[in-house]
Amino acid sequence: MSNRQKPALVTKTITPGDPPPCLQPDYGTCRGCFGWPAMYDAALRGEPGWLGVAISCAVTGLTVVVREAE
Numbered sequence: 727m728s729n730r731q732k733p734a735l736v737t738k739t740i741t742p743g744d745p746p747p748c749l750q751p752d753y754g755t756c757r758g759c760f761g762w763p764a765m766y767d768a769a770l771r772g773e774p775g776w777l778g779v780a781i782s783c784a785v786t787g788l789t790v791v792v793r794e795a796e
């Protein structure tokens with residue numbers, strides 16, 4: 727294992743659902759979540775506070791968790 731390589735991340739769907747409407751750039755501010763795309767992006771960047779936590783869209787119910795691959 728090399729420290730220079732970012733760990734591979736996997737997205738696991740906890741609760742299936744339609745993509746959050748705020749993923750569409752013209753949707754504007756979403757009142758249903760704290761910014762699903764921003765939370766998901768943070769997880770995909772490997773920010774520790776967002777790895778392993780449920781990222782849920784209150785509008786569609788889509789809930790995913792991003793973890794480091796085994």
Ligand SMILES: [Zn+2]
Nearest residue numbers: 748756759762
């Ligand atoms: Zn949203």
